Amino acid sequence: MNTPHPLAVSVVAPVYNDPEGIADTLDALVVQIHDDHEILVVDNGSTDDTRDVIRNYTQDHENVHLLVEDEIQSSYAARNKGIRHADGDVLGFIDADETVGDDWLETALRAMDEQDADYLGCNVELTLPQDTIVGRYNARTGFPVEQYLETEHYAPTCALLVRREVFEEVGTFDARLISGGDREFGERVHEAGYEQGYAEDAVVYHPARTSFEALAKKNVRVGRGFCQKQRYYPDRFGKPGIPPTPSGPGDDDEDAPDSAFTRLAFAFLSIAMLACRGLGYYYEFLLGEKREDVPGPTR
Known part of the structure; x- marks a missing residue:
């Protein structure tokens, strides 16, 4: 092959x-x-x-x-x-x-x-x-x-x-x-x-x-994208309205920072970015709609 x-x-x-x-x-x-x-x-x-x-x-x-x-x-x-x-x-x-x-x-x-x-x-x-x-x-x-x-x-x-x-x-x-x-x-x-x-x-x-704004925009987009995948592929990603279970490195991660200030900042950013994904997800769920003007996958 x-x-x-x-x-x-x-x-x-x-x-x-x-x-x-x-x-x-x-x-x-x-x-x-x-x-x-x-x-x-x-x-x-x-x-x-x-x-x-x-x-x-x-x-x-x-x-x-x-x-x-x-x-x-x-x-x-x-x-x-x-x-x-x-x-x-x-x-x-x-x-x-x-x-x-x-x-x-x-x-x-x-x-x-x-x-x-x-x-x-x-x-x-x-x-x-x-x-x-x-x-x-x-x-x-x-x-x-x-x-x-x-x-x-x-x-x-x-x-x-x-x-x-x-x-x-x-x-x-x-x-x-x-x-x-x-x-x-x-x-x-x-x-x-x-x-x-x-x-x-x-x-x-x-x-x-490197900026909060840039990272937040990315996470909003990721949240919107997951809701769209549910809209177009419910058999694979679930029905819209139920967002995915969050995942990511935990506090026991071997790469966790040594500084207490940095750990606190990372914890805040983790919560904030999860919130941005949720914001994007529910924005798409409530206001988004199927894009009939754009073709799906083609061979």
């Missing part, structure tokens, strides 16, 4: 109003891309100079391409646009504000072959653009990708490789979801019987959210 390494790869990176972030990502990627690989940057309706930045890279690198998704404001719709235009046997997904280790792509492809995996999550390490309490909390509670794969059968789309035939069978991402489309897709992949793997040595660096 699987083809041997090396493979032609299409790396898909959605972006919205982030010229500095996409420049950092492309700087890290272009040195790893071979002649039979490509980078597809999908602009999702940017209103600043993001597209001009991308065009500069397309002029200097023939395997960097700009795509545009202006009809649907959704990172999953942008990724789907990349999937439809990709030529690679393997599709890699990364976010616009990330960087990668020097041998990220080669290491990830080797892990796919060694594990005979069709769907591969990579190691995500959070960095601190600014050393704040919020940033340290986010870095501690960030992306336990191996745990996600073992317990929920998915890897985040900020660090994911998928073989083309997987999309041909199970379909693309669900662009109706504001958040959680990576989990919904990963569960479909698992249910279809494809092999999922994890590459500890293939490292993606993701900047932590």
